[in-house]
Amino acid sequence: GNLVAITQDNIKRMLAYSGIAHAGYILLGVLPGTAQAFSATLFYIAAYSVMNFGAFAVVTAVAAGGEQNADLSHWRGLFYRRPFLATVMTIFMLSLAGIPPTVGFFAKLFVFQALVNAQIWAPLIVAVIMTIVSFYYYLRVIVIMLAAPDEVAVEKRPLGIPTSTVLGVAGLATVVLGIFPAVVLDWATRAASLHF
Numbered sequence: 001g002n003l004v005a006i007t008q009d010n011i012k013r014m015l016a017y018s019g020i021a022h023a024g025y026i027l028l029g030v031l032p033g034t035a036q037a038f039s040a041t042l043f044y045i046a047a048y049s050v051m052n053f054g055a056f057a058v059v060t061a062v063a064a065g066g067e068q069n070a071d072l073s074h075w076r077g078l079f080y081r082r083p084f085l086a087t088v089m090t091i092f093m094l095s096l097a098g099i100p101p102t103v104g105f106f107a108k109l110f111v112f113q114a115l116v117n118a119q120i121w122a123p124l125i126v127a128v129i130m131t132i133v134s135f136y137y138y139l140r141v142i143v144i145m146l147a148a149p150d151e152v153a154v155e156k157r158p159l160g161i162p163t164s165t166v167l168g169v170a171g172l173a174t175v176v177l178g179i180f181p182a183v184v185l186d187w188a189t190r191a192a193s194l195h196f
Contacts, residue, residue: 002017002018002021002130002133002134002137003133004017004020005017005018005021005134005137006133006136006137008137009071009072009073010070010071010072011059011070011071011072011075011141012056012059012070013070014072014137014141015052015055015056015059018096018134018137018138019052021130021134022044022048022052022096024127024130025044025107025108025111025127026041026044026045026048026111028111028115028123028124028127029041029044029110029111029114031115031118031120031123032114032115032117032118032120033118034114034117034118034196035189035192035193035195035196036113036114036117036192037111037114037115037118038191038192038195038196039110039185039188039189039191039192040107040110040111040113040114040188041111042187042188042191042192043106043107043110043181043184043185043188044107044108044110044111046184046188047095047103047104047106047107047177047184048104048107050103050170050173050174050177051092051095051096051102051103051104051170051174052092052096053170054088054091054092054167054170054171054174055089055092055093055096057163057166057167057170058085058088058089058092058167061085061159061163061167062075062078062082062085064163072140072141072144073144075141075144075145076144076145076147076149076150077145077147077148077149077150078144078145079145079146080148080149081149082159084159084164084167085159085167086145086146087171088167088168088170088171089141089142089145090142090145091171091174091175092170092171092174093138093139093141093142094138094142095174095178096134096138097131097134097135097138097139098131098134099135100178101175101178101179102174102175102178103173103174103175103177103178103181103184104174104178105178106177106178106181106185108127108131110181110185111127112124112127112128115127
């Protein structure tokens with residue numbers, strides 16, 4: 001998924017292919033067959049649900065604002081045109097990449113720790129390499145949004161309060177759960193203990 005996502009210039013397709021990679025991380029969490037690994041998997045699923053929902057919600061909001069084209073070239077200078085959308089999208093991109101202090105960082109960390117404790121090295125090494133590869137296309141989105149726009153910004157429809165609220169909550173959760181991951185991890189650990 002990561003290797004295909006690198007080649008994408010359409011942000012929807014990029015997120016879709018990156019989703020395949022995240023499914024791989026989730027499956028890695030199942031490999032050890034331990035309570036810790038199951039807990040890490042549940043944490044990853046919860047974290048991914050929040051950050052991926054947020055990312056696709058931003059794509060939808062940008063399209064609803066009059067920028068229908070999902071090609072990344074049309075996202076150039078988004079920070080200048082739609083600063084709120086660009087800011088929350090930056091949070092989601094950093095989290096999907098697994099960069100602290102976001103919940104995505106701990107999602108990957110907990111899965112990797114489970115693999116280390118189970119001494120499952122080959123898949124771990126591949127996962128770490130693929131994580132590094134993913135930095136390129138996630139950070140590329142941020143760089144494009146920060147770039148100076150090619151043309152004068154045109155008036156866009158204002159973002160509605162419901163959409164702003166949903167995106168704000170998702171963005172805040174992505175950061176807060178990265179700072180306080182125990183909130184979700186404790187739940188995941190209790191759920192895992194029911195099966196082990």
